[in-house]
Amino acid sequence: GQNIDQPTEMTATEGAIVQINCTYQTSGFNGLFWYQQHAGEAPTFLSYNVLDGLEEKGRFSSFLSRSKGYSYLLLKELQMKDSASYLCAVRDMGNTGFQKLVFGTGTRLLVSP
Amino acid sequence: EAQVTQNPRYLITVTGKKLTVTCSQNMNHEYMSWYRQDPGLGLRQIYYSMNVEVTDKGDVPEGYKVSRKEKRNFPLILESPSPNQTSLYFCASSWRTGGGTEAFFGQGTRLTVV
Numbered sequence: 001g002q003n004i005d006q007p008t009e010m011t012a013t014e015g016a017i018v019q020i021n022c023t024y025q026t027s028g029f030n031g032l033f034w035y036q037q038h039a040g041e042a043p044t045f046l047s048y049n050v051l052d053g054l055e056e057k058g059r060f061s062s063f064l065s066r067s068k069g070y071s072y073l074l075l076k077e078l079q080m081k082d083s084a085s086y087l088c089a090v091r092d093m094g095n096t097g098f099q100k101l102v103f104g105t106g107t108r109l110l111v112s113p
Numbered sequence: 114e115a116q117v118t119q120n121p122r123y124l125i126t127v128t129g130k131k132l133t134v135t136c137s138q139n140m141n142h143e144y145m146s147w148y149r150q151d152p153g154l155g156l157r158q159i160y161y162s163m164n165v166e167v168t169d170k171g172d173v174p175e176g177y178k179v180s181r182k183e184k185r186n187f188p189l190i191l192e193s194p195s196p197n198q199t200s201l202y203f204c205a206s207s208w209r210t211g212g213g214t215e216a217f218f219g220q221g222t223r224l225t226v227v
Contacts, residue, residue, distance in 0.1 A: 033215060042203060042218035043156070087156065100146075100171070101216060105155035 002026045004104035006088050011110045012078055020073045020086050020107045028093025034062050034073045035087040037106065043087055047073070075109075083111045115140045119204050119219035126194055126226055134189045134222050136204030144207045145187040146171065146216075147179065149200040156203065162187055194226040 003025040012018040024032070031050040035043035049055055049064035049071060061074040073086055085106040092102050117138045126132055138145065146161035148171075158171030162181040176198055178190040187206075191198060201223050205216040 040201075040221070040223075042220050044218070045215035048215060089156075100158060100161065102158075103148075103156040105153060 002090065002092050002102045004088055004090055004102060006086075006104045006107045008105070009108045009110070011112065014078055014080060014111055014113050016078050017074065017076050018078060018109065020075070020088075020109065022071045022073070022088030022104060024069050024071070024088070024090045024104075026069075026090050026092045026102070028099075029066065029069075029090060030093055030099055031091040032062075032064055032071050033089040033091070033101065034060075034071075035089060037085045037087055039084070046086075078111050080111050080113070083109060085109070115217070117204055117206050117217050117219040119202075119222050121222060122220060123223050124225070126224070128195055128226055129193050132191050132194060132224075134191075134202060134204075134224070136187045136189065136219055137185050138187075138204075138206040138217070139185065140206060140208075140217065141184065142206035142208055142217075143184070144209055145181070146205050147177070147187070147189045148203045148205065149173065149198075150203060150221075151200050159189070159202075194224075196226045198224065199226050200224060 006022045034046040037043040047062035054063045059076045064071045085108045087106045088104040089101045120135045143164050147159040148156040150156050157173045159177050160179040162168040204219040207216045208214045
C-alpha cells in the first residue's frame with residue numbers, strides 16, 4: 001500500500017522561508033510531485049523530483065531523498081498569495097504496473113503580514 | 114488555451130437522482146482520471162482511463178461509473194447519488210503516467226446530495 005504524511009497546517013510571516021515536509025512509503029516509487037491549491041480551486045503543478053537532490057524553480061525548491069522516503073518543498077521570500085494548501089503526491093507503480101498518483105492530505109500554509 | 118473543463122461547477126441534487134459531471138480536455142492527453150476531495154482525506158482517485166475505451170477503478174469507485182468514448186471526454190456518472198457522495202470533484206488529464214508529465218486539473222465540481 002501507500003502512505004504519505006505531511007503536516008496539516010503551518011504558519012509563516014511574509015518575507016520568510018518555510019519548509020514543508022513530506023514522508024512517504026510506497027512499494028513502487030516513480031517520482032514525487034508538489035502541487036499548490038488555493039481554497040476551492042484546482043491544484044496546480046509546482047515541481048517534480050524523481051532523482052535524489054534539489055530542484056530549484058524561482059522562489060520554490062523541492063528536495064528528494066529516495067532512501068529516506070522524504071521530500072520537502074521550500075518556499076522563499078513568502079508572499080501573501082502563497083497562502084494555500086500544498087499537496088505532496090507520489091507516483092506509484094501499483095500492483096498492476098500502472099503508474100498512478102497518490103496524494104497526501106495536504107499542508108495548509110497561512111502567511112501573515 | 115490548454116485546459117481541462119468540468120461542468121457544472123456547482124450542483125445540488127436529491128438522493129437517487131442520476132447525474133453526470135462532464136470533463137473535457139483539449140490537449141490530446143491519453144490519461145484522464147477523476148478524484149474526490151474531502152476534508153482531512155485529500156484527493157482520492159475514483160476512476161481512471163489510459164485511453165479510449167480503457168477505464169479502470171481507482172481507490173474509491175463505489176457508486177460511480179465512467180466512460181471514455183472519445184479521447185477528449187471523460188464523464189463521471191452517479192447513477193443513484195447518496196449524501197456520502199457530497200464532495201468536491203476534480204477531473205485531471207496528462208500525456209501519460211510516466212516521466213515528469215504533470216497532471217492538469219479541471220476547475221472542480223462541488224456536489225451536494227441532500
